[in-house]
Amino acid sequence: MTSEEKKQLLITACKVRIGVIESTHSANSGHPGGSLSSADYLTYLYFKELNIDPNNPSWPDRDRFVLSKGHAAPALYAVLAHRGFFPVKDLLTLRHVGSYLQGHPNMNETPGIDMSTGSLGQGISAAAGMALAAKYMNKDCRVYALLGDGEIQEGEVWEALMFAHHYKLDNLCIAIDNNKLQIDGNVADVMSPYPIPDKLRAFGFIVKEIDGHDFEQIESALNEARATKGAPFAIIMDTVKGKGVSYMENQASWHGKGPNDKEYEQAMDELNARLAELEAM
Numbered sequence: 001m002t003s004e005e006k007k008q009l010l011i012t013a014c015k016v017r018i019g020v021i022e023s024t025h026s027a028n029s030g031h032p033g034g035s036l037s038s039a040d041y042l043t044y045l046y047f048k049e050l051n052i053d054p055n056n057p058s059w060p061d062r063d064r065f066v067l068s069k070g071h072a073a074p075a076l077y078a079v080l081a082h083r084g085f086f087p088v089k090d091l092l093t094l095r096h097v098g099s100y101l102q103g104h105p106n107m108n109e110t111p112g113i114d115m116s117t118g119s120l121g122q123g124i125s126a127a128a129g130m131a132l133a134a135k136y137m138n139k140d141c142r143v144y145a146l147l148g149d150g151e152i153q154e155g156e157v158w159e160a161l162m163f164a165h166h167y168k169l170d171n172l173c174i175a176i177d178n179n180k181l182q183i184d185g186n187v188a189d190v191m192s193p194y195p196i197p198d199k200l201r202a203f204g205f206i207v208k209e210i211d212g213h214d215f216e217q218i219e220s221a222l223n224e225a226r227a228t229k230g231a232p233f234a235i236i237m238d239t240v241k242g243k244g245v246s247y248m249e250n251q252a253s254w255h256g257k258g259p260n261d262k263e264y265e266q267a268m269d270e271l272n273a274r275l276a277e278l279e280a281m
Contacts, residue, residue, distance in 0.1 A: 001219055005048075007281055009215050012082060013043040014275045017244045019078030019091045021267045024258035027095035030103065033254040034148060035075035037179040037212070037239040042079045044218045045144060054084035057111045063141050064130050066115040068123025068157075069148035069177065070104040071256070077101050077110070085112035121154030123147070124174060128160045131172035131232075142226070145174045150182030153191045158203065164232040165204030172232045173225040174205075177212065179241035181252040196236055205234040212237025245270060 016039045024030035046052070050063045067076050074094060081088040086100075093099035100109040104118030114130075117123040127145035134141050151157065164172050176196060184190050193199070197207045206228050210217040218235075225233035241255070242248025245267045259267055 001216055006215055007278065009040075009043055009047060011275065011278045012047055013040050014244070014271060014278060015082055016043055016075060016078040018268065018271045018275070019081060019088065020074045021245065021259060021264060021271065023074050023077065023091040023094035023101070025261075025264040026092040026258075027103075028258045028260075029095055029256075030074050030258050031071040031256050032074065032245075032258065033181070033241040033248060033251070033256075034069060034177065034179065035072045035078075036243045036245060036248065037241050038069075038072050038146060038177045039075050039078075039243070040213045040215065041146065041175055041177070041218060041237060042075050044215055044222070046079045046083045048219070049222050050144070051141065052083075052112075054112070057085060061139060061141055064114045064127070064143045066123045066127040066130070066143070066145040067105055067117050068127065068145050069120070069151050070117030070123060072146070072148070072177075073101075073103065073105050076105060076113075080110075080112040083112070086110075120148070120151040121156035121160075124157055125160040125163075127174070128164045128167075128169060128172060131164070131169040132167050134171055135167070135169070142171045142173065143169075145172070147174060147176050148182070149176055149178045149180060149187050149193060149196070150190070152176065152193045152196070153187075161200070161203045161205065161232075168230050169232045170229050173222070173235065174232070175212075175235040175237055177237055177239055179239040181241045181250070181255065183252070183255045185252050200234045200236070204231055206231050207234045207236060209236045210238070212239035213243060244274065 105113045131143040208221040248254040
């Protein structure tokens with residue numbers, strides 16, 4: 001990755017975070033914390049990794065992405081908008097009556113959404129099915145899924161992982177957004193899934209642990225995933241809930257509410273200052 005490529009990714013991720021704040025403020029609801037923690041990974045996926053065409057969202061040979069932690073839709077919508085799937089201004093319609101940007105992704109309404117998600121655990125199951133279908137159809141496309149660390153408390157997740165190993169789905173790459181917080185508090189206190197890497201290896205996955213806010217580490221992990229044959233791949237991302245907005249960072253209370261006017265102004269001041277800093281680099 002060149003320094004210019006890294007700069008552009010940092011700028012885009014900052015704009016994605018701005019989109020998260022603008023949309024959840026406009027909706028007066030939503031899930032900013034887990035959207036902000038996953039913004040960097042989603043930015044890299046859509047701007048560097050995925051073989052997709054914003055002008056043809058239903059292209060049969062495209063790579064697929066499933067947001068299994070569907071409540072992080074504000075981040076995915078912001079990424080899709082900046083990638084050209086729909087106008088950035090439409091982010092302000094999040095959760096509004098009649099908007100195609102619902103609180104959770106809807107593949108029947110929103111350009112670029114490959115799977116409707118929201119009920120935790122179901123997204124990874126769909127992604128595994130997509131990967132197996134691609135194998136049967138001799139397609140070269142790859143399937144990516146993003147899960148939350150709280151989400152993997154769901155039993156259905158582990159059934160899907162067992163399925164992925166059994167069918168040797170080396171075209172499937174999952175990432176776990178390990179921001180260590182869920183709606184009820186610390187993941188470890190609610191129902192600990194730790195140690196996550198050891199459990200995934202026991203289920204037959206090749207595992208890479210990274211800093212989920214470091215683009216070079218994200219790139220290295222995804223390169224390794226593409227090179228892996230005969231087994232599915234998992235990326236465990238160490239992240240910060242609410243990343244980029246000081247008062248939201250590491251606060252479980254920001255799992256599922258939108259910022260009020262004062263909080264919105266502070267967040268936008270911080271993100272716009274960061275954007276100006278990045279653009280001046």
